[in-house]
Amino acid sequence: MNFKTILVHLDHSVRSPVRAAVAARWARAHGSHLTGLLPTGLSDGVIPADAIATGMTDYIAESADYLRRRSEAIAREFREAVAGTGPMSYEVRMVDGDTVDAVVRHGRVSDLVVLGQSDDSNKEDTIVRALAEHVLMDVGRPVMVVPSAGAFDEIPKGVVVAWDGSREAALAVQAALPALRRAARVTLVSLRHPHDKDNSQRLLASDMLQYLLRHGVQARAESQVTEIDIAQALLSRIADLGADLLVMGGYGHSRLRERVLDGVTRQVLAQMSVPVLMAH
Template sequence: MNYRTILVHLDHSDRSPLRGAVAARWSRAHAAHLVGLVPTALHDGVIPADAIATGMSDYIAESADYLRRRAEAIAREFRASIAASGPLSYEVRLVDGATVDAVARHGRTSDLVVLGQDDASSRNDTVVRALAEQVLLEAGQPVLVVPSAGDAFEGMPKNVVVAWDGSREAAMALRAALPALRQGVRVTLVSLRHPRDEEQAQRLLVPEMIQYLLRHGVNARAESGVTESSFGDALLSRVSDLGADLLVMGGYGHSRLRERIAGGVSRQIFSQMTVPVLMAH
């Protein structure tokens, strides 16, 4: 697998320019075509309270005009950033559909969807919540989620942690990440288990996975750990300890309802990530 088309969601949030820069960097590194998708939010139904002057005779028309102008400004900023950073095959798409639907639909025509962690700077005037989570479940393509804090994402990932639990989702995420793993300098396959799960090691087929990666040009090492705490806490701790700059993992191994009730690892990573996360479902 190679990344031939990468899509990035652009909006008016503070982190959107950084997200666009990360997507452009990945596109250049993988010789991919970049699509900047700008949903106008017209069908999301909420705009800033002070965006439209009082006394307007046609509030709906004025609101639509405001949202369109805001989207065009985002697109201009994105084009300017691409022009300033060097040659790249890219396009910008302005779409009027509901944000989740638009990103999921257009995401299906790409190899990788770049999204942002839920960003407090956009919460006052949008109904979109947990966009990355919803797109992951609906687009059918892997997503790269950029954290809402920090800016140490200058280069391509060189120190990658792969969360490996032997699941279908973990296998899909690992395969989706192969182009990035090939460019990594250090790739660590991390497997975690609870103290009472003695049989997990045999189920994971770690030596076989290491050989699989080697045949794909990825020289990885494996480590296993036992934790009494949640897998999410332990995984984030290993990411920090290893100084990783990318986490690869499967998302939502159970139904979304069960994950919400049980407090799934995926949901914890979405809320507490400190490095970009490449996730597949």
């Protein structure tokens, strides 16, 4: 498997150019076609109160014109930024309609979907703010979420894989193989609380290391018992290892796993400091 097609969600937020740059860097490194998906907001966007001049008689037409011009400016900025880094296969798709639906539909014909972490620049739109969660659950493709702060100017060299032996974690590992092959350091991190049952039989960590080795990935595994929240412990370990990418499964299905995984997923998405590649 490789990332032959990478899709990145573009919008008017201040982090959209950063997200697009990360996606372009990955596309260039993996020889991918890059699609910039740009929902215009004509269906589900909110017009800023000061965007339309007072006294306009046809507010709907003026609003549509404003959104169209805003989208064209974003598309132009994306094209100029990508073209400025050298020859690469890319396109911009401007689409009307619901943002979540558009990202899911176009994401399903891609190998990797790049989204942004929720931040205050989209506080007027609760659906867009929760875009990563909605898309991850429905798209059927791996999703990489780029943090709302920080610069990520290099292809990840140090990767932490949150390994709990679950279906979602296995899917995430498989999806991340192209990135793992390019990494210099890959660490499988398994965490549990003191009162949790020893899950070494479920983890099969040594088997996963052999699986990765057969795919050209040299990795090591570590298992830790922690008193703090799993998400906090995971983020702390990422910082200790100097990792610049986290690979993890997102959400679960059984009620018990759902309570645990949902909490970890939401905490990581809220407090992430490095890009997170997830699968569900």
